[in-house]
Amino acid sequence: MLIPDAGEQKRGVQGYLGYLLRQATASVRAAHDAAFAELGLTTPQFLVMTMLHAYPEASGADLARITILTPQTVNLILRKLERDGLIQRRQHAVHGRVLTLSLTASGERQLAECKRRSAAIEKKLRILAERLSAERKIRRWLVEVAKI
Numbered sequence: 001m002l003i004p005d006a007g008e009q010k011r012g013v014q015g016y017l018g019y020l021l022r023q024a025t026a027s028v029r030a031a032h033d034a035a036f037a038e039l040g041l042t043t044p045q046f047l048v049m050t051m052l053h054a055y056p057e058a059s060g061a062d063l064a065r066i067t068i069l070t071p072q073t074v075n076l077i078l079r080k081l082e083r084d085g086l087i088q089r090r091q092h093a094v095h096g097r098v099l100t101l102s103l104t105a106s107g108e109r110q111l112a113e114c115k116r117r118s119a120a121i122e123k124k125l126r127i128l129a130e131r132l133s134a135e136r137k138i139r140r141w142l143v144e145v146a147k148i
Contacts, residue, residue, distance in 0.1 A: 021145065028121065035117040039110060040084075044069055046114045048077045049103060052087065053111055056102050063101075086110055 032043040047067045064074040081087040086107035092098035
């Protein structure tokens, strides 16, 4: 049996919406993984670093929730990022047992390069979305889907 390419048959506009969303997500993830490969980072690592940059006081549990990753996965990512010198853990100024996470200078530089590469992918996504007259509706729809 010949499996159709993305965009054909059930992998095209007649396919199930949930499947099409997953297919699109997998494609964007693969593009990011390829863009970050020579930097030695993965898409989930980039995501954790991005959220840590945006929310510097976030705990590992907070990062797990906002990145939609398991706490175990986030813990592994944080350990690798710390080992590679991209993040650091410090004791909280008030609560001694609480550790805060932050990007190191090296982590900030690495994140900036990842963002530059991600921006190229995002630009391609915007170009594709602009071809649709209903871009705003699709964006709203995707946000609402995320709330299911």
